[in-house]
Amino acid sequence: MTAPLLSRRDIEFYLYEVFQAEDLTSRARYSDHNRESFDAALDLAEKIAVDHFLPIRKKVDRNPPEFDGERVRLIPDIKAAYEAVAEAGLIAADQDYSMGGMQLPPVVSASATAYLTAAGSTTNGYHALTAANASLLEAHGDEEQIATWVPRLRSGEFAGTMALSEPHAGSSLSDITTKAVLQSDGSYRLYGSKIWISGGDQELSSNIVHAVLARIEGAPPGVPGISLFICPKFLLDESGQVSRRNDVHLTGLFHKMGGRGHTSTALNFGEREGAVAFLVGQPNAGLGYMFHMMNEARVMVGMMAATLALTGFQYALWYARERTQGRLPSNKNPLSAPVALIDHADVRRMLLAQKAYAEGAFSLCLFASQLVDDARTHPDSEQREWAHDLLDFLTPIVKTFPSEFGPRANDLAIQVLGGAGYTDEHPVEMMYRDNRLNPIHEGTTGIQALDLLGRKLTEKKMRGYITCVGAMEREQIKASKWESLLEMDMALGSALGHLKRATEALVSALNEENTDLALANAPVYLQLFGHVVVGWMWLRQGRAAVEALQGADLDQTEEAFYRGKLQAMNYFGRWELPQTAVWSDLLCSLDATPLEMDPDWF
Amino acid sequence: MTAPLLSRRDIEFYLYEVFQAEDLTSRARYSDHNRESFDAALDLAEKIAVDHFLPIRKKVDRNPPEFDGERVRLIPDIKAAYEAVAEAGLIAADQDYSMGGMQLPPVVSASATAYLTAAGSTTNGYHALTAANASLLEAHGDEEQIATWVPRLRSGEFAGTMALSEPHAGSSLSDITTKAVLQSDGSYRLYGSKIWISGGDQELSSNIVHAVLARIEGAPPGVPGISLFICPKFLLDESGQVSRRNDVHLTGLFHKMGGRGHTSTALNFGEREGAVAFLVGQPNAGLGYMFHMMNEARVMVGMMAATLALTGFQYALWYARERTQGRLPSNKNPLSAPVALIDHADVRRMLLAQKAYAEGAFSLCLFASQLVDDARTHPDSEQREWAHDLLDFLTPIVKTFPSEFGPRANDLAIQVLGGAGYTDEHPVEMMYRDNRLNPIHEGTTGIQALDLLGRKLTEKKMRGYITCVGAMEREQIKASKWESLLEMDMALGSALGHLKRATEALVSALNEENTDLALANAPVYLQLFGHVVVGWMWLRQGRAAVEALQGADLDQTEEAFYRGKLQAMNYFGRWELPQTAVWSDLLCSLDATPLEMDPDWF
Known part of the structure; x- marks a missing residue:
């Protein structure tokens, strides 16, 4: 037995129960597709991940590239994996048939690519950047440039x-x-x-x-x-x-x-x-073009961070089930058999926290992929505009929540394994190291926070904010008819209230041109907003779970899956959302402690 | 210019202004000592750290030991550094003259050793464990065993x-x-x-x-x-x-x-x-002996974690002053000169958070060293008992707060440096990796939490708890006469109230033999208690700063130092302590979300 890379059941839950990917097949662009072809894309990516990425993951980590003054040398195994992805057409999975793509909906292609990230985020980086580069040229290059470069990038011939x-x-x-x-x-x-x-x-x-x-x-x-x-x-x-x-x-x-x-x-x-x-x-006009691209790159970073959190969680979960250690505090008999790690309350807490962070983050990134798609291919122009506005507003959150809380999930995965997790006998320490880049590249968390509070919140008469809050309130209304969602619905409502309070205080300060003070604690605002948004994603997952639990003929495994979703949702509501009150208070006070810390005082 | 390993001014503040190390010279054991000899010990350790540890730090990290099936091979540089420490007598700095020691007070020897940890925590590990092993044998071995092994361990001949x-x-x-x-x-x-x-x-x-x-x-x-x-x-x-x-x-x-x-x-x-x-x-009777030792080892782990946080903070601070990047949000002129990183509010926040965590943790560990000493050498037997009780109770906190928040400080140090911090051109990524072991070894955070809540809180009719709360309340009274400490005093009082509330709820549950539920969220209780205790350490530092600011003829540098202490204290009061309300609420609710998460639901 080895740990699964990702839970296929969980991915199917997002695709088919939360984000209704099958409905997309009614759009002309996706008319060749159906659930079977979506599943086939997942199978293909998983197979390449397991056959080509996983076996070399540790070797890649332990043998970094070397520069001899002339050329850079990589271990040859990376080239084989790179080519396997290119040959399978996965670099261009969501691109037009005419560009050699599979014309898959982004929510599906992102789910498939997650297997590659989970099995070797490093090796997959070459493809991810190549795809981003191709999209940039496709969007802003002239016809000749597109014809010259894009197909050869999409095929992996060029990077x-x-x-x-x-x-x-x-x-x-x-x-x-x-x-x-x-x-x-x-x-x-x-x-x-x-x-x-x-x-x-x-x-x-x-x-x-x-x-x-x-x-x-x-x-x-x-x-x-x-x-x-x-x-x-x-x-x-x-x-x-x-x-x-x-x-x-x-x-x-x-x-x-x-x-x-x-x-x-x-x-x-x-x-x-x-x-x-x-x-x-x-x-x-270059920076504008680059930023158009950068927004997609930021969603991609969020996805990588969420995926590393998810695969680390699956690993820790597997280990906690296999490994026995100690007894429950109430059992004082040293002759009784040791229990599995997962039977210890604190280990369950660490697993549940990972589940709440990782699955919350992953669902948010898939939602963003869905918005990318809707902004382009939704048949209704108002819906296209809505998706565009919401995606644009949410981008700093989609980049940052996974980047900040993904590494925390990896940190907890190490802690579940204990000393073993600190060694390279298990991959969780590598995930912890790999994931630490995500709050830095494609705009640090501090930069994302300035983008949200200093730009996106107030531009276009706060349209993005209003769109986002409206979407959350609609989800609250939908959830309100289910008794088992009541507590979470209220927790989210309360957190949303804290968010509105903080927003009002900060917008006032910005209107008074108290810019440096208003923006001084921008990362706290980003964190507050991120928690509310992920709370929303959990309520949405909770609703899908509750609806499914109504169904007849649920087998035990299925019922357990949905119960787990509800428990993780409630964990987020009980353990995470209450912190929003503290963050909101701090923001409302326009705290100047860091801003007024004279550099000479350090 | 390079970054200082540690701030000598800061260490002198703890030794001579907060913990009054000079007063110890009135005890017979320390009668040969004075401030000059204490300073000389710091000088000696700093010199060895700079001459022997710092130059090889990166090399040691990049060339880990290898086992050829017969022998383990270390790079030879480690042996030179190991011998330099042994020759200087620093393995036994706080030991009896008769054992080859310098008979320094532990608060001084711990401060000196911090330089070695800061310059090479890895290399210093051999000595730290050797010293712990020697103390174990000295405490529990027979005369012959002590004579055979201890002097040769203290001299570094044996490890x-x-x-x-x-x-x-x-x-x-x-x-x-x-x-x-x-x-x-x-x-x-x-x-x-x-x-x-x-x-x-x-x-x-x-x-x-x-x-x-x-x-x-x-x-x-x-x-x-x-x-x-x-x-x-x-x-x-x-x-x-x-x-x-x-x-x-x-x-x-x-x-x-x-x-x-x-x-x-x-x-x-x-x-x-x-x-x-x-x-x-x-x-x-072996585990009892080992635990006697383990308690000292746990204080030592706290000290290592705090020191890594402190040296990472000093490095990030140095970098943030040297490196220029961008402009303040209110300045839209691209032709104006870029400002230093430290001029950005968010960078200041990240530095202030590091200062609050690292200096709070370090002062707590020095306080624990002082308690170790008082329990042995205080002339008043009641004071010895008091110190023993308090140290015993605080040990899980002294181990855990630095181990949990030290790595967070190192995480923030990476973030201050940005992409540069993620590479081995700077030592902060290494500190982040090194420090990650501390929440695991010598008893994980989960184990410490069970020790605090499941054992130390209730044993001896809650004597440890009562002693600890009493000490905090006495500090509050002392602080109350200073207006500039008022806000922090109130913040600490409020946090202490949250702690008492949670304690009451948990003790009730334990009394009702609801053991597994009461202990299920023990790490949250440990975190809550840790924050209150570190708040106490900050109030104590604040009081020393306020008293010093009353002095005549303070030069600008000195004034800036004390202002920085007050600002960091207020940061801890405004940004960190309010979280205790959330943690306390959670504990009072006896939340069973993790405990009741069925393993099959994951």
Whole structure:
């Protein structure tokens, strides 16, 4: 017996009972699909995960990439796994048939990809970024650019990156200085240094397509002077063949605590004659394009964080059932048989907390995938707009709740295993390390908090906020007819009240242009909002469970599954939501303790 | 410029302004000492830390011990550092002159040793365990055993271990099965397997003295049948020279996420003729002896966790002052110069939280060291008893608060550095990994919680609890005369009220023999109690700061230091203590959500 990567029953619950993925097949885009084809996609991803990712997971972690001054070397096993995914078409699972895709609904493709993340988040990183890069070009490139690059990215022949940060400019992209110089043929030459470029060099694909932010000579300072370029590692000849090396060079690798199979690179553009690059879209509009992309990348980060939490939980659960240790406090007989770890109340608490965090986070990310889809393919234009508004507003939460509470779930998984969890005999310590990157990349938690409170809350007359609160209140009404949801419904109502109170206080402060003070505790507001939203996701799961429990002929296993959902929902309501009162009080007081801490006082 | 290991000013504040270490020189034991000799001990430890530990810290982490099937190999640098500490006499800094010690007060020696932990917690682990082993033998061995082993342990010639866990028995020591067979010469032969033995094999010392728990043939089951043995790696000949190899063998190394220079071993005792061992004290009394020792080991774990938090905080603080990034939210001019990280409110919050956790935890551990000392050397017998009772009661808290919140401080240190903090270019990711062991070893957080709520709270008619609450209330009275402490005093009073409420509810449940339910949420009670106690430590620091601020002729730097203490105290009062209300409510409700989660429902 080994631990399952993910619970298939649980994924089916989200797809078919909570988010009604089968209904999507009535949309023209998905008319070829049905539950069988959705299940087949899950089977395929699971098989690749188990056959190609899981066997090398530990080896990848223990043998990080090396740079010999010329080339980066990865253990060859990664290439085999990379190719298996590409061959199965999973890089483009949700893309158009015309681009080599399977045209799966995002909620299904995201569920399938979760198996790859669970079995090797590091190895899957190359594909995830390639897919994001392809989507960026598809959305903002011209026809020729799309035709040249996108299909070869979608097939995995080429890989893609995002080159944003520079040595002096990480979170503050307005300060980037990489220079772009226009050439007589309409192309550009890039000169500058980029850091933290994941997959910036590797030996997996025949070419690497960098999406680079740079300033065209003479552009205005700050964000309004940033443009987006395609800059490939190898230039293509007229027939589209990979030909000569472009002037972009690896200068070093970062040695990371986790995600160790995914190269994190420092690149120099234009050390010699300048790196040949092609402008995407309009000059000086690059950051906007990148952010369009970044929002999807942020949902993807949330999904990775939630998946690592989920697979760590499944592992700890398996271990807690297998391993015996000690007796219950009420039993003083040393001759009685030891009980399973899971029989200890505190171990159950740690498992239940993991379930509440991980499944709450995972359902939120699937909901976001569903919104991505609805914003594009819902037949009703009002629904499309609603989905767009809600997704846009929720993005910092979808990125942050899983990134902050996913690692906590992994922390608890280690604690369930005890000393064993601290060693590499079990994968939970690796998940803990891997997941720690998620609150940092694609905008730190602090940046997400400023995005939510400093931008999304108040823009468009608070439309996003109103949309979101309205959606939660509608769920409350739906839940109110079930007695077994009453307690959670009230807990969520109370938390929502705390959220509204805090929102009012902060909006007042913002209106009075008390900006720095209003934004000083933005991460607390983000945390408060995240808990309310995940409470909502739990109530939604609870409603699906209660409805199912009404059904006749439920077997014991099925009944136990739904009871577990209700118990985890109540755990979230009883153990997590009450904290929102404390956070709200703090926000309403416009606490200035950190802001007023003079640097000299430290 | 590099980051300081620890703030010397801060350590002097604890020693000379909060815990009044100079007053100890009036005790006979410390009559040779004065502030100069205390400072000299700090200087000595800091110098060894900087000269011998810091330069190899990263190398030790990246080159963990290897086992070739015969021997374990460590990088040779560790031996040089090990010997430097031994030669300086720092293993026995607080021990009697007659044992080669410096007879320093524990509060001073603990402060000095903190420099070694900060510069290389892993390398210092060998000494820390050796010192604990020596104290165990000194307390419970016979005269000959003490004479044979203790001086050679205190000098570092030999090293010591604690061999408790077995493959099937980690937290549940009552289930150990290692067998001891009496020989005609009065010695024993041991047969069994032990795991997680830190320093169980190495190449640093000429011998290794294992303190082993085992059962004498025919002993009763469970805890009442456990005895304690000395079992050296090499037996001594009649002249005391290290001679033939004993039958104890390394079978493997554990590969840990952190603390990677400190070997964690699996040992076999008695694969062949049986491992020669010597009974310590009385048969069947071993666990009691070990626990006497374990309490000191638990204070030591708290100290290591607090020190890692403190040094990570100092590093993040240094980085946040050096590194510039972005602008304040109210400044929209991209041409203005970027500000230092520390100028961002959220970075200040993350630094202040680290300061509140780390300095709160560190002061608590020094207070515990002071209690260890008072229980032995206070001239007043009532005070000795009081110190003993309070230390005994506080031990699970002294172990747990630093172990749980120290890693959170390290987590925040990573976040302050951002992507850079996730790489090995900076030591904060290593500290995060190293510190993660502390909530596990020497009794997990769950075990500490059962110790507090299931044993220490109610034993001796709640004497420990009453002593502790009384001490906190006396501090409140002392603080009440200062206006600038008023808010914190009230916050602590309110938290103390929540603690009393929860205590009453839980004691009722225990009295009604509702044991499993009462103990089900024990870690929440431990967390609640820990926050109240650390709030107390902050009020005590605040009082010292306020008193100092009354002084004439304070220079700006000094004033800033004390203002920082008050701000961190208020941060703890405003951001941390209010959570105690939520935890108390949960405990008062005797919540059964985790307890009633059927394993089949997961």
